[in-house]
Amino acid sequence: MANKIKELLQSGTVGTHVEIKGWIRTKRVSKQVVFLSINDGSCQGNLQAVIDPSQISEELLTELGTGASIAISGNLVTSQGQAQSIELQATELTLLGSAPDYPIQPKAHSLEFLREWSHLRFRTNTFGAVFRIRHAVSYAIHNFFHQRGFFYLHTPIITAADAEGAGEMFRVTNLDLLNLPKNPDGSVNYKEDFFKTSTNLTVSGQLAAEAAAMGLGSVYTFGPTFRAENSNTARHLAEFWMVEPEVAFNELQDNITLAEDFLKFLLEYVLKNCQEELTYLQQRSLHKTDTKQQMPLLERLNFVLEQPFARVSYTEAIAILMDAPPNKNGTFAYPITHWGIDLQSEHERYLVEHHFKKPVVVINYPREIKAFYMRQNDDGNTVAAMDVLFPGVGEIIGGSQREERMDYLIEAMQRINVPLEDLNWYLDTRRFGTIPHSGFGLGFERLILFVTGMENIRDVIPFPRTPGHVAC
Template sequence: MTNKIKELLQSGIIGTCVDVKGWIRTKRVSKQVMFLSMHDGSCQRSLQVVMDPSLISEQLLTQLGTGASIAVSGNLVASQGKSQAVELQANQLTLLGSAPDYPLQPKAHSLEFLRELSHLRFRTNTFGAVFRIRHAVSYAIHHFFHQRSFIYLHTPIITAVDAEGAGEMFRVTTLDPLHPPRNSDGSIDFRVDFFKKSTNLTVSGQLAAEAAAMGLGSVYTFGPTFRAENSNTARHLAEFWMVEPEVAFNELPDNIVLAEDFLKFLLDYILKNCQEELACLHQRSIGNNGNPKHGIQQMPLMDRLNFVLQQPFARVSYTEAIAILMDAPPNKNGSFTYPVTRWGMDLQSEHERYLVEHHFKRPVVVTDYPRDIKAFYMRQNDDENTVAAMDILFPGVGEIIGGSQREERIDYLRQAMQRTNIQQEDLNWYLDTRRFGTIPHSGFGLGLERFVLFATGMENIRDVIPFPRTPGHVAC
């Protein structure tokens, strides 16, 4: 049976005969001894293999380069080095796959270069750490909701509804793109299509989750979502993963408490269970920060994660936030790319980060946004100008969670749909949830990649998803 490197490094017994398979990271050879650094993906660290080079042929020795895959047998011995407790004294080595001209040599590579080799970057230390943390976060998400008796719901990926009303959706069709059937007015006749109507990839599972919460109480959906937004920023993807809980009888204050508890649970989990990975990325963050002692975002990674975990989140209304931003030095001296000039404008990332990193110096919950810049399903406040919305802002990434209390009053919901040009006949099933036993309820959405971006200290969201989909890029 093949042994995992993680198990050998954690609890391997000296003198045990073991078999290991993996890939070579580095090789050093002298006349008397050969050192191989070998990894198998089971953990962040590598296993040092020590072998007499005379035990293998000259031809095989030349093929043992970085990236080659090997099977090694030998005895586990106490290591003479300081970086590991054990090493493998090999007596047999088999080449499984050579790697001539392997593009990822043991040297520093730019993240831009590695993005062009997304199918190989899993083998690097940095991306090994990132994707093991992503896995841990995904597990912790399910654990958090399971221990609170939430029901995990799979909501549709193909939908006829634009939940956000933004219109930036990918179409799903079986029609011939060159010769689609047309109506007499020239429009496409979707009655001939597979679903007999226009359908798209979902931007959110929220509306379906709301319906489920009306019978199951507390539910969450965790799956892929899609946005056809032609944006090439470091914060946008065309395909990404969303966590969306919906809770019956929760109002906005309950929603905020749940969201803060959720974020802190995830941070606590990875700090306790991803120490090797975080240590690797922590060192990277120190190297990238010229002065790591001033400001939240300039803190080294683990200091920043612990700081956010320990701090109670600040709470401020949108109206208060706009007043703060209008009076902020970067707004007055023209440093903001988007000047804050009036109540009712949407907050940009630079505004969100100013509130977090400079004014409050901790995560911030902004509530009660203007009705006209938020989605139709958010509950209208008594002032008739704002809605019971909430955004949670984090250092470095800005908005990390967006949510609201949902509008449970059918008349208000109909008015909101009419005001935002949502076709009521397409959402008659959604209106049924208000016709039959309507209740107050709330929910939010967490973008998995946004959270992993913060948790790993990476700068570009394309570096925290295995195969990024962005405008003009759909490799692998």
């Protein structure tokens, strides 16, 4: 079995005979020596191999270009260069796959260009760093919940329920779209469909997770979700991943504490285990002249980790924003004019970056701008909602204490025309042994965007799905 470059760079012993397999990043040729920089994806760093040109034919040397895959063996020696401490003195080389006309040459490429080659961009320094960090955060998520006695729940991807009540769902059907069965009134007869009813891809696993929490106590989902929102912004995807814990007997303040502990655990894990990748991404962002980040990446992560989160009501937040200089001088793109308005990213970032100068949790939003399942407060106007706001991105988590009272829940569903019969099973969780309970949702790609300092959410998911784009 070939040695991993990560292990060799960390603890490789000079004089050891090793074999590595990977892809050529760069090649330098002189009369006396050939230098190959090789990466196998295990880490950010490359291992330099040094070869006597007399050992390889002219034809083979021509094929040893950027993108070609090779197996190479030899002895680890002390490097004569300053960029690395060891290098591989090659004694044997095998070309595994040539790469003529490889499109990603060792030069600066725009992220827009690399999105056109999403199936190859994993081999670049930037995307290697992003997706190793994505893996580390995924592992840390499971680790956090496992340590705290949560059970990992796989909620359905195909569902008949719209958890958000927004209607932006992808329909699932095996009906012949060119010959749809119809009812006498001209509507589609879904009784002829596979599930005998109208079904969609899920926008959230929350409702199913609530049901599970009623018997298992503490559960979480971590899976794909789908939104048919026709938006081509740098913050939206049609397919993305969500982390959604639900906890029996937790009330709103318990929920906030869980969210803060969760986020800090993830950031601490990444800072400890992905230093090389984070340093590279920070240097990349510092070299960009058009970056919108106001703090270097590592400073931003530590800013969140070290600060206790501020907790403020929506009403207090609106008062702060109405009095804020950007609102008074008209520089907010969306002016704050009255209580009841939904907060935009610019408002959320102002609260975090300028007013409180720390992460912020906004609670008790107007019921009219929040989902039907959130618990109504005693004032009759607000619900026990919570949004966690971060620098640079605004909302990173949204959650609430759930409405456990049957009559309040039914009234909220009827108010926004959620069919009671479609969610009768959900109402059963209130009919039989209802309890206070809470949960939240974390958009996984939104978190990775924050952790990596990338600017476009399409660059933190392996194969982005957006309006008009589903290739590879």
